[in-house]
Amino acid sequence: MKRCSIVLHTHMPYVEGFGTWPFGEEWLWEAVATSYLPLLDVLDRHPGKVTLSITPVLADQLEAPGALDRCLRFLREIRPASHALDLPDHPQLEYSAHRYEQAADALERRGDLIAAFRPHVQWTSAATHAVLPLLATDAGLRLQVETGIASHRERFGAWHGGFWLPECAHAPWIDHLLEEAGVHVTCVDWTNVGVGDPRRTEAGIALVPLDRHGIDLVWDHRGYPSHGDYRDTNRLTAHAHQAWAVDGTAYDPERGHARARVDAERFVRDLTEGAVVAFDTELFGHHWHEGVTFLERVLELAHVVPVAVDDPAPAPAEVPPTSWGEGRDLRTWSAPRAGGIAWAQRRAELTALGTEAGPRALRELLALQSSDWAFQIANASAGEYPRERAEAHRAAFEAALVDGSSDELRNLAPNLADWAFVQP
Known part of the structure; x- marks a missing residue:
């Protein structure tokens, strides 16, 4: 067998x-x-x-x-x-x-x-x-x-x-x-x-x-x-x-x-x-x-x-970034046809690093960081839905930083504790 x-x-x-x-x-x-x-x-x-x-x-x-x-x-x-x-x-x-x-x-x-x-x-x-x-x-x-x-x-x-x-x-x-x-x-x-x-x-x-x-x-x-x-x-x-x-x-x-x-x-x-x-x-x-x-x-x-x-x-001394996406590298989520989502995600992450981001802002950041939005844009499988979702989470993240909202993002990461989002 x-x-x-x-x-x-x-x-x-x-x-x-x-x-x-x-x-x-x-x-x-x-x-x-x-x-x-x-x-x-x-x-x-x-x-x-x-x-x-x-x-x-x-x-x-x-x-x-x-x-x-x-x-x-x-x-x-x-x-x-x-x-x-x-x-x-x-x-x-x-x-x-x-x-x-x-x-x-x-x-x-x-x-x-x-x-x-x-x-x-x-x-x-x-x-x-x-x-x-x-x-x-x-x-x-x-x-x-x-x-x-x-x-x-x-x-x-x-x-x-x-x-x-x-x-x-x-x-x-x-x-x-x-x-x-x-x-x-x-x-x-x-x-x-x-x-x-x-x-x-x-x-x-x-x-x-x-x-x-x-x-x-x-x-x-x-x-x-x-x-x-x-x-x-x-x-x-x-x-x-x-x-x-x-x-x-x-x-x-x-x-x-x-x-x-x-x-x-x-x-x-x-x-x-x-x-x-x-x-x-x-x-x-x-x-x-x-x-x-x-x-x-x-x-x-x-x-x-x-x-x-x-x-x-x-492991080999030098291994490039790999994935099971196109080309076996990261291009599926970072190339231009992915709509620039990777860079919007990074900008939001860096913005959070310099603030006292509360639970709501961190949940919106987590939602924005999903790989699914870039993947769906890159393969044109879901119309405007992934762009709209990513943009909505980016905007909600920025709003939560301003007003300090603690409202839950539905049930996303319900056990997220008070997170010290800092870079050591």
């Missing part, structure tokens, strides 16, 4: 309470229905195998007052009504409608999703998924990392030093700050560095390179989800339902899920022994409908173990 490690990075931008459709909190409700709830069933059947992270900003939303009640209304009322409009022309959507009914039942049964995930979550991440090497100050990085770690401990209990670097963005100059916060192990995408085995930095952190070959079997545009049997997640009906297979025929769930099991067998056969592969959790179920079936079959066929490192060799 082939040995490997699977890291699932679970994250959504802070959309709860900020818009609905086509951009806003319906993203979160869809992820709950199509990814998180089905995945929880798989994790319960295969405990202790997957290395799972949940970002603090996602946990913030899942705990926000009234959030899951609105999600349930979406599943019980909005989705049945929209399916009813499309069913006369697309009878194959009966399957989809039933899946949403099942999701609503599962959400009512589980209730508290944080509690449901608690036995499975091992790693944490930065508070709002900031690209850490692009932050301007040590104080800014500490705010992101230490707030994220405190959030994990508050919600999930013991933490043993596993940390997901947002966007796999790493640079050597952040290592000592990560070690200072208690980080012991993280993943990097060193595809362009040419190092494939775990290495230990001077600060003592184990860096585990991801197996790009294994990831691309799934993630590449020619990967498994591109097969004609699978449900097409890009072609939509008039009311935004997925009624077709990739090959253009009416979607057949039996055919799609059978293909997922076949591809899982191929994946295990073709995967390198001992490989560490990582995926966004939302790929499974949300972006690749049959992905949860694929994942469970892999867990049945392979010897999947949590990420562990034994006495790695020293």
Whole structure:
């Protein structure tokens, strides 16, 4: 049985309470229905195998007052009504409608999703998924990392030093700050560095390179989800339902899920022994409908173990900043087509450094620092929504510095203590 490690990075931008459709909190409700709830069933059947992270900003939303009640209304009322409009022309959507009914039942049964995930979550991440090497100050990085770690401990209990670097963005100059916060192990995408085995930095952190070959079997545009049997997640009906297979025929769930099991067998056969592969959790179920079936079959066929490192060799002396973005560097979030968000984030951070920034200002800074806004601008995936969100948080940050507002930013970083935002 082939040995490997699977890291699932679970994250959504802070959309709860900020818009609905086509951009806003319906993203979160869809992820709950199509990814998180089905995945929880798989994790319960295969405990202790997957290395799972949940970002603090996602946990913030899942705990926000009234959030899951609105999600349930979406599943019980909005989705049945929209399916009813499309069913006369697309009878194959009966399957989809039933899946949403099942999701609503599962959400009512589980209730508290944080509690449901608690036995499975091992790693944490930065508070709002900031690209850490692009932050301007040590104080800014500490705010992101230490707030994220405190959030994990508050919600999930013991933490043993596993940390997901947002966007796999790493640079050597952040290592000592990560070690200072208690980080012991993280993943990097060193595809362009040419190092494939775990290495230990001077600060003592184990860096585990991801197996790009294994990831691309799934993630590449020619990967498994591109097969004609699978449900097409890009072609939509008039009311935004997925009624077709990739090959253009009416979607057949039996055919799609059978293909997922076949591809899982191929994946295990073709995967390198001992490989560490990582995926966004939302790929499974949300972006690749049959992905949860694929994942469970892999867990049945392979010897999947949590990420562990034994006495790695020293890291290379000079490693450039890396990520799993375009070019395997930081350009996805810092190049001109990202809209200058990185520089707005840095200006706000430096402004906070010279003031007595209160909790409200720091929460707005955290919200502004999310990597999601630059990513969505760069790939033009969400219209003006990310620009508007970033600008709103920047303006609210500046206003909070002036009026000293202590109002909460909904449920973002609810356990943020009085923070001395200073540069040592």
